[in-house]
Each structure stands twice: as C-alpha cells, then as structure tokens.
Amino acid sequence: MVGTLLKFAVGLAFAWLLVKFGVSMLRGMGRPLPEPPPAGELRRVNLRYRCSLCGIELKMTLANDELPPAPRHCQEDMDLMAPVE
Numbered sequence: 001m002v003g004t005l006l007k008f009a010v011g012l013a014f015a016w017l018l019v020k021f022g023v024s025m026l027r028g029m030g031r032p033l034p035e036p037p038p039a040g041e042l043r044r045v046n047l048r049y050r051c052s053l054c055g056i057e058l059k060m061t062l063a064n065d066e067l068p069p070a071p072r073h074c075q076e077d078m079d080l081m082a083p084v085e
Contacts, residue, residue: 049078057081 045068047060053074060068070077 048081050081051078052076 042062042064043066045060045063045066047063047068049058049060049071050056051073053076056073058071058073058078060071070080072078
C-alpha cells in the first residue's frame with residue numbers, strides 16, 4: 001500500500017515537472033523577436049572567414065562590433081582569413 005502511494009506521488013511530481021517545462025518552452029517561443037538595432041549602430045567591416053571542414057568562405061560587411069565573434073559552420077567556428085583593418 002505504501003509503495004503504491006509512493007509510486008503515485010513520484011509519478012504525479014514527474015508529471016507536474018513535465019507540464020511546467022512544456023509551458024515554459026511554449027512561453028519562450030511566444031515572445032516576439034527583439035527589434036533590430038538602429039541603422040547607425042551597425043559598423044562597416046571587411047572580414048573574410050573560411051570553414052576549416054568544408055572550405056566554404058564568407059564575407060562579412062556589417063557588424064555590431066569592430067571584431068564580431070566568428071560565425072559557425074559545420075558546428076565549428078570559422079577561421080578568420082582577411083587581416084583586421
């Protein structure tokens with residue numbers, strides 16, 4: 001009898017946690033996207049990156065920072081090729 005009640009309580013607690021997690025995930029997806037920064041905050045940059053795994057190249061012309069973090073491709077950070085000006 002006690003074992004059955006304990007199993008029921010554990011199952012009920014697990015169900016409650018699962019519902020709380022699901023509701024928090026749905027709330028996170030329901031939030032609107034943040035507004036883009038004003039046009040004056042973007043800086044012109046001339047950076048070239050290459051993926052070390054597949055060799056694809058990317059040229060970045062606008063960024064928020066002078067030296068933004070490297071983009072990711074093939075689940076790895078891309079390598080900076082062009083010198084920073």
